[in-house]
Amino acid sequence: GAVVSQHPSRVICKSGTSVKIECRSLDFQATTMFWYRQFPKQSLMLMATSNEGSKATYEQGVEKDKFLINHASLTLSTLTVTSAHPEDSSFYICSASESSYNEQFFGPGTRLTVL
Amino acid sequence: AQKVTQAQTEISVVEKEDVTLDCVYETRDTTYYLFWYKQPPSGELVFLIRRNSFDEQNEISGRYSWNFQKSTSSFNFTITASQVVDSAVYFCALSEADSGGSNYKLTFGKGTLLTVNP
Numbered sequence: 001g002a003v004v005s006q007h008p009s010r011v012i013c014k015s016g017t018s019v020k021i022e023c024r025s026l027d028f029q030a031t032t033m034f035w036y037r038q039f040p041k042q043s044l045m046l047m048a049t050s051n052e053g054s055k056a057t058y059e060q061g062v063e064k065d066k067f068l069i070n071h072a073s074l075t076l077s078t079l080t081v082t083s084a085h086p087e088d089s090s091f092y093i094c095s096a097s098e099s100s101y102n103e104q105f106f107g108p109g110t111r112l113t114v115l
Numbered sequence: 116a117q118k119v120t121q122a123q124t125e126i127s128v129v130e131k132e133d134v135t136l137d138c139v140y141e142t143r144d145t146t147y148y149l150f151w152y153k154q155p156p157s158g159e160l161v162f163l164i165r166r167n168s169f170d171e172q173n174e175i176s177g178r179y180s181w182n183f184q185k186s187t188s189s190f191n192f193t194i195t196a197s198q199v200v201d202s203a204v205y206f207c208a209l210s211e212a213d214s215g216g217s218n219y220k221l222t223f224g225k226g227t228l229l230t231v232n233p
Contacts, residue, residue: 034221043206043223044160091158095221104210104221106152106160 002028004096006107013084014115021079021110023094029074030096034104035067038091050077084114118142119209121224128197129232136192136227138207144168148210149183149190150221155203163205166190197231204228 003026013019023033032051036044048064050056050071058064066088068080077096081088091111095104120139128134140149151163164174166183174181178195194201207224 043225044221046220046222049220093158093160102219103148103162103165106162108157108159111158 002096002105004030004094004105004107006092006094006110008110009108010111010113012113012115015085016083018080018082019084019112021081021092021094021112023077023079023096023107025075025096025105028096028098028105030077031074031099032097032102033071033077034095034097035069035077035079036093036095038093038109040091044093047079081112084112086114088112089114118222119207119224121205121207121227123227124225125228125230127230127232130199131196132231133193133195134197134229134231136194136205136207136229138190138192138224140188140190140207140209142188142209142211144211146212148219150208150210151181151190151192152206152208153203154206154226160206163192194229197229199231199233202229202231 005024007022011019034049035047037047038044046059047062048056048058048069050069052071052074056069066082071077091109093109094107097104118141147168149166153161164181171183180193182191204226206226208221210219210221212219
């Protein structure tokens with residue numbers, strides 16, 4: 001089956017620093033990648049959709065300057081949380097798809113804690 | 116209005132009981148997909164099933180079964196003879212084309228926390 005990895009699995013950082021999370025499709029080419037955020041005991045909320053080589057499309061209410069998404073290759077997308085604050089602490093999950101119509105395969109998630 | 120409603124926030128059962136998790140969805144599209152995912156405490160989403168809007172046939176996979184009823188916009192999930200390892204949060208999700216028609220986006224329900232007690 002399709003495998004998606006995320007790195008790191010856990011990260012703790014100080015307030016004001018930036019954190020980069022990587023999402024990789026290991027055995028298929030991901031034309032489209034999605035980034036979700038999940039607060040404790042809540043559902044997954046889509047943050048943005050990125051198509052390889054294009055700018056990401058952000059959901060309403062998600063600050064594009066704060067959550068920088070790069071999808072420069074067919075196997076890698078990165079999410080950078082800039083100037084992180086404690087309220088950005090959350091579980092970030094990526095998913096990857098061979099096309100915008102195909103099934104999404106989820107990564108294992110990254111737990112971010114901002115002190 | 117929520118697009119995916121999982122009315123049961125938490126369910127607690129005793130091992131070997133059958134349990135049904137409800138999911139009601141809302142969409143104007145004729146082509147859409149429905150999913151169920153399991154999220155154990157580790158956090159990783161486990162894919163359980165995908166159903167397209169044109170296939171109303173119910174499905175059984177081991178102890179799991181799904182009942183898709185377009186007439187009531189429901190896609191319910193039943194676990195037969197539940198086990199402690201079934202304890203997790205279960206999410207129902209709807210995939211439909213976005214306003215531009217170019218991307219299929221997943222909308223998740225709020226999830227149902229299932230606890231199976233020994």
